Amino acid sequence: MSLKYGIIGSGAIGGYFGGMLVKGGHDVHFLFHSDYDFVEENGLKVDSINGDFVLPAVNAYSNTHDMPPCDVVLVCLKTTKNKELKHLLPPLLHENTVVLLIQNGMGIEADLQKLFPNLHIAGGLAFICATKMGPGHIAHLDYGKLNIGSYSCPDNAVLQQICQDFEKSGIETEILNLQEARWKKLVWNIPFNGMTVIMNTTTDALIANADMRQLLHRLMIEVIEAGNQCDLADNPIPLDYADEIIHMTEHMTPYSPSMKVDFDSKRQMEINYLYTQPIEYAARAGYNMTGTAVLEKQLRFIQSTYLIK
Amino acid sequence: MSLKYGIIGSGAIGGYFGGMLVKGGHDVHFLFHSDYDFVEENGLKVDSINGDFVLPAVNAYSNTHDMPPCDVVLVCLKTTKNKELKHLLPPLLHENTVVLLIQNGMGIEADLQKLFPNLHIAGGLAFICATKMGPGHIAHLDYGKLNIGSYSCPDNAVLQQICQDFEKSGIETEILNLQEARWKKLVWNIPFNGMTVIMNTTTDALIANADMRQLLHRLMIEVIEAGNQCDLADNPIPLDYADEIIHMTEHMTPYSPSMKVDFDSKRQMEINYLYTQPIEYAARAGYNMTGTAVLEKQLRFIQSTYLIK
Numbered sequence: 179m180s181l182k183y184g185i186i187g188s189g190a191i192g193g194y195f196g197g198m199l200v201k202g203g204h205d206v207h208f209l210f211h212s213d214y215d216f217v218e219e220n221g222l223k224v225d226s227i228n229g230d231f232v233l234p235a236v237n238a239y240s241n242t243h244d245m246p247p248c249d250v251v252l253v254c255l256k257t258t259k260n261k262e263l264k265h266l267l268p269p270l271l272h273e274n275t276v277v278l279l280i281q282n283g284m285g286i287e288a289d290l291q292k293l294f295p296n297l298h299i300a301g302g303l304a305f306i307c308a309t310k311m312g313p314g315h316i317a318h319l320d321y322g323k324l325n326i327g328s329y330s331c332p333d334n335a336v337l338q339q340i341c342q343d344f345e346k347s348g349i350e351t352e353i354l355n356l357q358e359a360r361w362k363k364l365v366w367n368i369p370f371n372g373m374t375v376i377m378n379t380t381t382d383a384l385i386a387n388a389d390m391r392q393l394l395h396r397l398m399i400e401v402i403e404a405g406n407q408c409d410l411a412d413n414p415i416p417l418d419y420a421d422e423i424i425h426m427t428e429h430m431t432p433y434s435p436s437m438k439v440d441f442d443s444k445r446q447m448e449i450n451y452l453y454t455q456p457i458e459y460a461a462r463a464g465y466n467m468t469g470t471a472v473l474e475k476q477l478r479f480i481q482s483t484y485l486i487k
Numbered sequence: 488m489s490l491k492y493g494i495i496g497s498g499a500i501g502g503y504f505g506g507m508l509v510k511g512g513h514d515v516h517f518l519f520h521s522d523y524d525f526v527e528e529n530g531l532k533v534d535s536i537n538g539d540f541v542l543p544a545v546n547a548y549s550n551t552h553d554m555p556p557c558d559v560v561l562v563c564l565k566t567t568k569n570k571e572l573k574h575l576l577p578p579l580l581h582e583n584t585v586v587l588l589i590q591n592g593m594g595i596e597a598d599l600q601k602l603f604p605n606l607h608i609a610g611g612l613a614f615i616c617a618t619k620m621g622p623g624h625i626a627h628l629d630y631g632k633l634n635i636g637s638y639s640c641p642d643n644a645v646l647q648q649i650c651q652d653f654e655k656s657g658i659e660t661e662i663l664n665l666q667e668a669r670w671k672k673l674v675w676n677i678p679f680n681g682m683t684v685i686m687n688t689t690t691d692a693l694i695a696n697a698d699m700r701q702l703l704h705r706l707m708i709e710v711i712e713a714g715n716q717c718d719l720a721d722n723p724i725p726l727d728y729a730d731e732i733i734h735m736t737e738h739m740t741p742y743s744p745s746m747k748v749d750f751d752s753k754r755q756m757e758i759n760y761l762y763t764q765p766i767e768y769a770a771r772a773g774y775n776m777t778g779t780a781v782l783e784k785q786l787r788f789i790q791s792t793y794l795i796k
Contacts, residue, residue: 387791389787392784
């Protein structure tokens with residue numbers, strides 16, 4: 179039986195993954211927001227390092243009430259919009275729907291589970307450089323892997339089928355321990371997302387400075403220690419994972435993380451799930467993320483200076 | 488016997504205190520840098536909330552080799568210039584000269600004592616809003632108290648005489664435990680100097696934001712705990728001193744701390760004695776100033792983006 183996919187949040191990530199699934203022959207239904215009319219008229223265009231393509235007709239919707247129940251719902255919203263899931267999701271759900279949260283941060287699944295206690299939830303981490311160029315137009319610039327893991331699925335059967343669908347559509351995937359994957363991604367996200375905003379610069383400028391590199395490394399150690407204490411005692415992330423991440427970033431193309439892009443566009447930043455929730459989660463486990471807490475407050479101050487509340 | 492005063496660093500603080508001493512009838516000798524020619528020609532002008540005055544002729548010098556030995560040398564340089572004291576001070580010293588470092592931070596006296604092992608050193612903390620308006624022209628905007636304490640004076644006799652001279656010249660003074668006074672001043676300086684630079688704003692904007700106020704408070708607690716562990720175990724600063732300082736700052740005129748003024752003028756910031764040395768001093772005493780350490784690295788990064796090294 180083939181899976182029916184729904185995509186909530188058809189921006190760079192959702193548009194790319196959904197577009198690749200359509201191109202791979204799958205049944206995909208997209209929720210669009212401001213791009214709906216444009217996509218209805220013109221379809222979806224993906225400029226990818228692996229080859230450009232256009233999908234002249236996609237199943238586009240402007241409201242989830244018009245969408246069919248789906249077997250898999252990819253949530254590719256900014257987490258700042260996750261409050262809307264309460265109203266967006268129900269029309270898409272049947273008894274065994276898996277909702278895959280392709281988002282960054284800690285505590286996202288737990289918050290959704292509170293709203294939908296019986297929902298099968300999985301988390302996804304996209305390792306991808308993609309950006310929206312215009313309405314219905316996505317550029318895929320680099321990488322592209324999708325790691326997924328169960329949060330409250332009865333077993334991994336559907337996740338394995340999802341992986342097969344993605345792989346056949348040209349997207350590398352892996353099934354991982356979700357909490358470990360989330361903490362590992364935070365090892366990069368917590369230092370670099372916040373610091374590029376606070377210092378108003380790019381990753382390469384930060385990492386080229388010896389003092390800053392030392393601070394970034396210290397923050398990485400803090401995230402690793404928090405993760406190990408919260409979830410990973412049996413299989414801890416080794417501390418030298420921080421060196422690996424520093425080394426990887428030194429060899430990356432200069433990059434504005436998503437939070438910096440949000441800041442530059444005067445959009446709300448994902449402070450809650452990237453900073454506040456990991457800090458609170460770690461504190462409940464008895465670990466104080468003191469450096470991360472400085473960044474969190476600085477980011478909240480910065481956001482208050484430009485965001486109308 | 489009346490004291491002969493030398494002033495090294497005749498900017499806002501040195502010019503104001505020196506000018507008040509001259510006005511009070513004392514024998515004062517000023518080292519000027521770029522302002523020398525102007526002051527030789529025009530004298531020194533002080534616009535003070537307590538009354539403006541002009542000193543048409545002051546003892547101005549452009550080189551300490553031309554200055555007489557003094558009983559008291561007020562060092563009012565930025566601490567970033569303290570390396571120069573090695574060459575500036577010797578002509579001003581006799582056997583019992585007291586060098587009074589009217590500067591901010593931790594470790595300043597210890598560094599000078601290494602250079603001059605037999606020197607009588609005292610520290611001073613100026614609670615004053617003063618600014619240089621132009622060559623030989625100082626504005627005294629608010630406050631004005633000078634607290635002093637011995638670092639390596641044989642006794643408090645000369646400090647008492649200095650206080651009398653200042654009091655008679657219209658400046659309130661007090662003799663305090665120097666380490667306690669320095670830590671207490673850091674309780675304000677560490678949060679506000681760095682944060683106004685990093686957030687590129689003024690004290691009132693910081694303190695009006697609830698998240699930032701919480702962070703500032705946490706940094707204050709960190710400084711208090713560091714001070715208590717380093718020097719003040721017998722007579723610790725109470726933790727609610729932080730609330731006092733928050734309350735005081737809420738009722739202050741919006742203010743750019745000296746580090747922010749340096750940053751805005753693209754001058755070197757006093758990171759070493761305000762951040763690095765307190766952090767290292769506390770670390771040697773077994774206390775980790777983890778929040779302060781984030782600010783230190785951020786400031787070093789910021790300085791590297793504008794300062795030619």
